[in-house]
Amino acid sequence: MPHYLGIDVGTSAVKAILVDERQAAVAEADVPLQVSRPRELWSEQDPEAWWQAVQSAVEGLRTQNPSALADIRGIGLSGQMHGAVLLDEAGRPLRPAILWNDGRSFGEAEELRHQHPELSHAMGVIPMPGFTAPKLLWLARHEPETFRAVRKVLLPKDYIRLKLTGSAMTEMSDAAGTWWLDEAARDWSDAALAATGLTRDHMGDLVEGSQPSGTVRPEVARQWGLRDDVVVAGGGGDAAAGAVGLGAIEDGSAFISLGTSGQLFVTTRDFSPAPEALVHSFCHAVPGRWFQMAAMLNGASCLAWAAGLLKADIGDLLRQTEAAYQAPSGLLFLPYLAGERTPHNDPHARGVFFGLSPETRQTDLVQAVLEGVAFSFADAKQCLAQAGTQLTHAGMIGGGSRSTFWTRIFASVLNVPLMRYEGSDKGPAFGAARLARLASTGEAPDVVCTTPKILETIEPDPRLVELYAPRVEAFRSLYRVLKPEFARM
Incomplete structure (x- = not known):
């Protein structure tokens, strides 16, 4: 029986999943990763650490199901978007990769925006410091010797492709987040490349996410115990691959991704840019589709941060907070631990608890964190509405979707029904496995990319919808008041 491997190079972990031809998971592995923050606003990782983590994940799959691994026909890749992996003439990293949540190139992003206003429409969004293009402008000014040595700029998952196939390539959905891709074309x-001192020679070749990008090199195939004809699919950036895993490939399909970061994602049949609303309009991982997305830099990572601070287990905190929950919290939490993209484009923004008193309990803090992340998605919903897309319902995927309690908060804050799906926490890795199958078999995307079984639909609570509305406004007001202070920090 043929099997397919999906690999997701995330920020906090590499995730790998083996699926069979019925699309059932037969083995899964997670290998944690660390982020380096050597200076204020910086966020970096060593590309070699990704490759080592991928090798460890594959070894974990082999331990669980050696026969399935030996019979894979295709590998799909997904990963964190926007990261700048800078390679020399020999294909070696020149420095640590600069990640999506790195804010050092804020000035360069603003410069691109003001000097090249005509490009934002074609690029699908205004330039932001998390994107790849401003990072290269920063590099040219602050590390000129490194910039001159750059021969290829790859995205995180595509560094793994280079290791697997020997080819420098990418696909449309990940290239979309660089601010170098003409989304309509x-x-x-x-x-856009010339605006950052680069040419096409610095870029990888482009394929669609569901198309083959090469085959696994013989030495890797031998090491992993694979067949000699395993296809590596184009794959997808994590948001688009998550959509593929959820079957969100048709016009109007919508979902919330609540992982380390957060996305509110709606598939479109046409390219529909709305840069003035800070909405990302990008190519999808399947041909002939695009998507609109509001992207938040802080998602379930806020809960992980709070659990670490409180030295408590996340599951225990959620159970205790749900038991104590009666109404919206009197506290407010701004979840901008790593700055924010949508709707503020503000790398200087920071996390804030507001309204603390001697009576504040641990569960109050946790509830405020859960609500603060949900309030940031209310901002995202508002941005999509400004871009002409009304959200009437959505799926819920990512690690945060495992919590029914948090999903109920989201449903009432957003005032839309939310669906939790079977296997929804598998996210981009599962979508990557689907893309592997498409590249291997040539099947039509709509045959393979079906919607998973709905576990439950959570409707908004009318009482809580009414109570949350003024808290969302207070949340927005608090950011506006504090924004000048963030800039002075």
């Missing part, structure tokens, strides 16, 4: 933009 699904091709590199020479004008």
Whole structure:
């Protein structure tokens, strides 16, 4: 029986999943990763650490199900978007990769925005410091010797592709987040590349996410115990791969991804840019589809941060907070631990608890964190509405979706029904496995990318919808008041 391997190079972990031809998971593995923050606003990882984690994950799959691993026909790749992996002539990293939640190139992003206003429409969004293009402008000014040595700029998952196939390539959905891709043409933009001192020669070749990008190199195939004809699919950036895993490939399909970061994602049949609303309009991982997305830098990572601070287990905190929950919290939490993208484009924003008193309990803090993340998605919903997309319902995926309690908060804050799906926490890795199958078999995307079984639909609570509305407004007001202080920090 043929099997397919999906690999997701996340920020906090590499996740790998083996699925059979019925799309059932037969083995899964997670290998944790660490982020380095050597300076204020910086966020980096060593690309070699990704490769080592991938090798460890594959070894874990082999231990669980050696026969399935030996019979894989295709590998799909997904990963954190926007990261700058800078390679020399020999294909070696010149420095640690600069990640999506790195804010050092804020000035360069603003410069691109003001000097090249005509490009934002074609690129699908205004330039932001998390994107790849401003990072290269920063590099040219602050590390000029490294910039001059750059021969290829790859995205995180595509460094793994280079290790697997020997080819420097990417696909449309991940390239979309660089600010170098002409989204409508699904091709590199020479004008955008020139604005950052680069040419097409610095970029990988482009394929669609469901197309083959090469085959596994013989030495890797021998090491992993694979067949000699395993196809590596184009794959997808984590948001698009998550959509593929959820079957969100048709016009109007919507979901919330609550992982380390957060996304509110809606598939579109046409390219529908709305840069003025800070909405990302990007190519999807399947041909002939695009998506609109509001992207938040802080998702379930806020809960993990709070659990670490309180030295408590996340599951225990959620159970205790749910038991104590009666109404919206009197506290407010701004979840901007790593700055924010949508709707503020503010790398200087920081996390804030507001309203503490001697009576504040641990469960009050946790509830405020859960609500603060949900309030940031209310901002995201508002941005999509400004871009002409009304959210009427959505799926819920990512690690945060495992909590029914948190999903209920989200449903009432957003005032839309939310669906939790079977296997929804598998997210981008499962979508990558689907793309592996498409590249291997040539099947039509709608045959493979079906919607998983709905575990439950959570409707908004009318009483809580009414009570949460003024808290969302207070949340927005608190950011506006504090924004000048963030800039002075």
